[in-house]
Amino acid sequence: MDRRSFIKRATAAAAAASVVTAKQKWVLASGAEESKQIGSIIDLTKCDGCEYEGTPLCVKACKTKNADRFPQPEKPIKDYWPRTHHEDWSDEQDLTNRLTPYNWTFVEQVEVEHNGEMRKVSVPRRCMHCDDATCQKLCPFGVIHKSEHGAVTIDEDFCMGGAKCRSACPWDIPQRQAGVGLYMNLAPDLAGGGVMYKCDMCTDLLEAGKKPACETACPRDAITFGPLNDMRQEARRLANEIGGYVYGDEENGGTHTFYVSEVPFEKINQAIMADKEALQDKRPGRPHMKPDVENLLDTAHGFTLAMIVAPVAGAAAAGITAYKTLKGEKEEQADE
Amino acid sequence: MSKSDKIIRQSKSNRFVHWASAISILMLIITGLGQLPLYGRYLLWQPFGTGWLTSYELTLWVHYIFASILIFTVFYHIVFHIIRKEYAILPKKGDMKASWQLIKAMILKKQEPPSEKYLPEQRLAYMLFAVAIAVLIVTGGIKVYQNLSGVNISNTMMVIVTLGHNLGTVLIIFAFIGHMAAFLFKENRKMLAGMFTGKVNKEYVKHRHSLWYKELKAQKNKKNKSVS
Numbered sequence: 202m203d204r205r206s207f208i209k210r211a212t213a214a215a216a217a218a219s220v221v222t223a224k225q226k227w228v229l230a231s232g233a234e235e236s237k238q239i240g241s242i243i244d245l246t247k248c249d250g251c252e253y254e255g256t257p258l259c260v261k262a263c264k265t266k267n268a269d270r271f272p273q274p275e276k277p278i279k280d281y282w283p284r285t286h287h288e289d290w291s292d293e294q295d296l297t298n299r300l301t302p303y304n305w306t307f308v309e310q311v312e313v314e315h316n317g318e319m320r321k322v323s324v325p326r327r328c329m330h331c332d333d334a335t336c337q338k339l340c341p342f343g344v345i346h347k348s349e350h351g352a353v354t355i356d357e358d359f360c361m362g363g364a365k366c367r368s369a370c371p372w373d374i375p376q377r378q379a380g381v382g383l384y385m386n387l388a389p390d391l392a393g394g395g396v397m398y399k400c401d402m403c404t405d406l407l408e409a410g411k412k413p414a415c416e417t418a419c420p421r422d423a424i425t426f427g428p429l430n431d432m433r434q435e436a437r438r439l440a441n442e443i444g445g446y447v448y449g450d451e452e453n454g455g456t457h458t459f460y461v462s463e464v465p466f467e468k469i470n471q472a473i474m475a476d477k478e479a480l481q482d483k484r485p486g487r488p489h490m491k492p493d494v495e496n497l498l499d500t501a502h503g504f505t506l507a508m509i510v511a512p513v514a515g516a517a518a519a520g521i522t523a524y525k526t527l528k529g530e531k532e533e534q535a536d537e
Numbered sequence: 538m539s540k541s542d543k544i545i546r547q548s549k550s551n552r553f554v555h556w557a558s559a560i561s562i563l564m565l566i567i568t569g570l571g572q573l574p575l576y577g578r579y580l581l582w583q584p585f586g587t588g589w590l591t592s593y594e595l596t597l598w599v600h601y602i603f604a605s606i607l608i609f610t611v612f613y614h615i616v617f618h619i620i621r622k623e624y625a626i627l628p629k630k631g632d633m634k635a636s637w638q639l640i641k642a643m644i645l646k647k648q649e650p651p652s653e654k655y656l657p658e659q660r661l662a663y664m665l666f667a668v669a670i671a672v673l674i675v676t677g678g679i680k681v682y683q684n685l686s687g688v689n690i691s692n693t694m695m696v697i698v699t700l701g702h703n704l705g706t707v708l709i710i711f712a713f714i715g716h717m718a719a720f721l722f723k724e725n726r727k728m729l730a731g732m733f734t735g736k737v738n739k740e741y742v743k744h745r746h747s748l749w750y751k752e753l754k755a756q757k758n759k760k761n762k763s764v765s
Contacts, residue, residue: 343699
């Protein structure tokens with residue numbers, strides 16, 4: 202165990218011990234029951250991006266399934282005062298080559314050199330459904346939830362569209378549509394930015410005991426949902442078998458999505474970045490695939506320790522100071 | 538003005554608590570607002586040296602640091618005064634009515650009712666700060682706990698805690714504005730020196746905090762008697 206993980210674990214243990222209520226049900230995670238957690242494998246050795254279809258079938262199925270949840274903004278859409286811009290994808294609802302409020306999964310197609318040959322790699326992208334989802338933990342209004350299956354979901358009715366979740370997400374996954382949502386009923390000229398949208402792992406289907414739409418639609422069985430631990434083990438086994446790699450197991454502290462690839466993810470990431478650079482593509486919705494992405498909350502763990510020590514230190518300092526001052530006053534009285 | 542013309546109103550310990558709380562609360566408000574998407578949107582011109590405020594990560598670290606300082610100070614304050622049995626700042630029955638009478642007297646430039654060490658509205662303001670700080674520490678503590686890796690609190694708890702923390706923030710901002718607004722009254726400004734040097738003018742105490750002055754005199758007489 203290195204120093205960093207020791208501090209991390211010690212802090213977590215101390216914090217857990219200090220919260221007496223941790224054993225009570227209301228503090229327990231709604232999605233903490235291990236047996237109910239669902240994960241998925243996206244096997245890049247199988248995915249061909251549905252090259253004979255106009256649109257990959259997983260993308261098509263996702264769009265069809267969620268069509269009635271897509272935003273219908275009131276127009277004209279106002280700018281984010283005092284800024285002179287707003288995010289509006291409503292005129293590009295048919296876009297399927299990136300994440301938008303109208304497209305919650307897409308297939309990234311890149312050419313990568315591996316073992317001396319050029320390979321076409323198709324990478325279905327969507328929310329990774331992190332174990333410690335920074336978007337969920339840092340949402341300033343607490344409207345990003347975790348389902349009992351561990352899916353990270355945004356409450357579209359109460360989202361203010363500040364897009365902090367996108368900034369906090371290492372992959373910038375949630376996408377914003379202006380002109381819709383709660384802020385339109387509050388002070389649309391002054392505050393709020395719309396609603397954030399992203400994959401919710403087809404929570405309703407999972408609750409009904411069914412498979413998510415992307416899995417059902419995939420003609421090559423490249424997408425598989427199942428019990429989280431089984432999926433993790435299977436992804437590792439598959440990667441071992443082909444001498445390949447897993448993405449999503451360690452990234453951002455662990456996720457519920459495991460990509461399996463023969464090609465190193467570093468190379469896939471470089472190809473995505475190079476393509477974006479070549480196209481001068483600076484719009485959101487085409488996430489990187491940088492390996493070993495760290496969870497930004499990990500850095501805060503050191504400071505948590507200070508917070509745990511603070512009350513004890515404060516009380517101790519008070520005890521010493523009060524004793525000294527009382528003693529001083531008594532001596533003063535005696536001197537008089 | 539000679540030394541005997543001054544009376545000690547705030548001990549070193551009180552001044553430490555006041556300023557440590559003031560600085561940490563101010564920094565917690567600034568960095569807490571930084572956890573909302575505010576600075577990036579509304580600061581069209583970024584003042585020099587404030588670029589870090591637009592980083593959710595940096596503002597979170599700084600928030601944690603000042604939260605630790607505030608928690609230290611709060612526990613210090615509570616334990617210190619319990620040991621010394623000093624409760625002059627706690628609200629008393631009738632403080633609401635007395636505060637209104639005092640404010641009315643200040644506005645109408647009339648004779649104020651006699652006061653103790655702390656004015657009734659100071660005791661109420663203290664309680665407002667205490668409630669806001671308590672709400673913020675409890676909800677903030679749960680938020681910090683759930684930010685640990687591997688911890689996920691329930692969705693309902695998450696909403697309650699997040700909204701509670703936001704509400705506490707609004708409350709403490711109002712309390713801070715109210716605290717500053719108190720100095721709009723000329724009469725209150727004479728207390729300011731107490732928080733910097735610890736001392737205030739004897740004449741001011743005699744005139745405005747006559748009940749406290751009597752108490753101090755009684756203590757002094759008791760001491761003198763016991764010596765003789």
